[in-house]
Amino acid sequence: MNAMRPFAVGRPLLFLSGALVLGGCAEPPPPEPFQVSVKVDSDPGKPVVGANISRANRPLGTTNAEGRALLKIGGVEGEITDVTVTCPEGFQTPTKPLSIRLTRLAEKSKVPEYAVQCPPAMRRVVVAVRADNGPNLPVMYLDKAVTRTDASGAASFALEVPPGSQFTVALNTVERKDIKPINPSKLFVVNAQDDVFLFDQRFDVEKKKPPPAPVIHIPRAL
Numbered sequence: 001m002n003a004m005r006p007f008a009v010g011r012p013l014l015f016l017s018g019a020l021v022l023g024g025c026a027e028p029p030p031p032e033p034f035q036v037s038v039k040v041d042s043d044p045g046k047p048v049v050g051a052n053i054s055r056a057n058r059p060l061g062t063t064n065a066e067g068r069a070l071l072k073i074g075g076v077e078g079e080i081t082d083v084t085v086t087c088p089e090g091f092q093t094p095t096k097p098l099s100i101r102l103t104r105l106a107e108k109s110k111v112p113e114y115a116v117q118c119p120p121a122m123r124r125v126v127v128a129v130r131a132d133n134g135p136n137l138p139v140m141y142l143d144k145a146v147t148r149t150d151a152s153g154a155a156s157f158a159l160e161v162p163p164g165s166q167f168t169v170a171l172n173t174v175e176r177k178d179i180k181p182i183n184p185s186k187l188f189v190v191n192a193q194d195d196v197f198l199f200d201q202r203f204d205v206e207k208k209k210p211p212p213a214p215v216i217h218i219p220r221a222l
Contacts, residue, residue: 033072034102037113038083040067042091043193048118050088055081070111075102087118094118122160124194127169129155133179133203138172140185145172163192169199179203 040048040063047067053060061069082097131153138145139155149155170185188197
């Protein structure tokens with residue numbers, strides 16, 4: 001009877017043990033990315049559509065009709081990372097990045113939400129004019145007549161101007177020599193929201209001097 005070769009049985013056992021060792025060294029799958037919601041408004045209750053959000057110049061998402069973007073960001077629990085919000089045309093982009101803390105909420109159906117504002121690049125303002133004793137006067141803006149006061153001295157007009165800017169409105173009295181002050185004006189400063197300004201001006205009307213009494217010449221007696 002032929003003797004069994006001692007390592008003929010050992011080869012498959014060595015192969016199997018090697019496979020087990022290699023399998024035990026496989027890296028675990030990466031953790032699921034963190035989900036974060038970013039809400040972008042221009043003014044309270046006015047969502048901004050089309051704001052782009054990126055991290056290290058890599059796009060993460062764009063806000064929808066509700067002004068929201070759901071982001072998926074890789075990292076570790078508790079890490080703080082910065083994302084950049086770029087507002088669409090007509091809105092002001094924030095000068096600082098948005099800092100986000102990566103975390104998972106206890107209620108898995110909810111995700112952390114961050115609010116960002118993209119204020120409008122232009123603000124709508126209405127100027128209301130009330131000119132006492134000043135009917136039918138040209139209302140001047142940038143040295144041009146934009147409207148006239150009505151018979152009661154009232155007028156109004158609308159402008160779109162950058163927030164933080166200043167502008168002047170004047171009343172042209174060149175057609176009225178009998179009222180003072182002459183060409184009064186008022187300076188307005190635009191706030192960070194739409195606004196209504198009042199230009200309230202009272203004019204004094206010069207009273208017409210009565211014509212001089214006629215001189216009566218009485219002939220001298222002869």
